[in-house]
Amino acid sequence: MKTNKIVKLARQYKRKYPKVDFVFLTTKKYSQSEARYKNETGYSRAAMRTKFSTGFVSMVFALDICDKVLVYGISRDDFCKKNPKAKVPYHYYEPKKRSECFFVKKSEMNYKSGHKFLTEHAMFARWSTVRNITFRYPSWNGSEASGRVGSYYLKKYKNTLGKTLKSKKG
Incomplete structure (x- = not known):
């Protein structure tokens, strides 16, 4: 933690803004x-070449310190599939x-890097079945999730991985 550039930057900001906690x-x-x-x-995550999104990290923090978590700005993992023409902006500001669906799909289908938002959203839905998590704006219920997380990316990833393994054997 002494050499990480993000931690160093946070320490600099802490000196400048002593009332802010990092x-x-x-x-x-x-x-x-x-x-x-x-x-x-x-x-x-290394095999999938992904990083945790800030939403994932925020959810982990919230679940550690809160009995009830209200989530805003995270849609269901199937939102874009059910609403392909949705014009919801990715950033409210x-x-x-670009729309949320454009950005999320582009990131989800990037096999070299990026966040796997839909995979994370599917995980959040599962967590909401055992923790007090409520999704608002958009409002949705995570109770429909069951079994292993199965986002579109994961299905494509498993298919690609299977083909790669078969070609190495042959």
């Missing part, structure tokens, strides 16, 4: 999150920029 995932919590991700998806 919070980071501990190594233990990060490892637990990694294990949970692999358990729920069947793959490590950039309403004329």
Whole structure:
């Protein structure tokens, strides 16, 4: 933590803004999150070449310190599939920029890097079946989720992985 540039930057800001508290995932919590991700998806984040989104990290923090979590700005993992022409902006402060569906799909289908938002949203839905999580704006119920997380990305990833393994054997 002494050499990480983000931590160094936070320390600089702490000196400049002493009333602001900066919070980071501990190594233990990060490892637990990694294990949970692999358990729920069947793959490590390294294998999937993804990073935790700020939404994922925020959800982990919230679940650690709150009995009830109200979530705003996170749609169901199937929102774009059911609403392909939705014009919901990805960032509320950039309403004329790319839509959530464009950005999420582009990121979800990037096999080299990026966040897997839909995979994370499917995980949140599962968590809401055992924790007090309520999704608002858009409002939705996570209780329909069951079994292993199965986002579109994961299905494509498993299919691609299967073809790669078969070609290596042959």
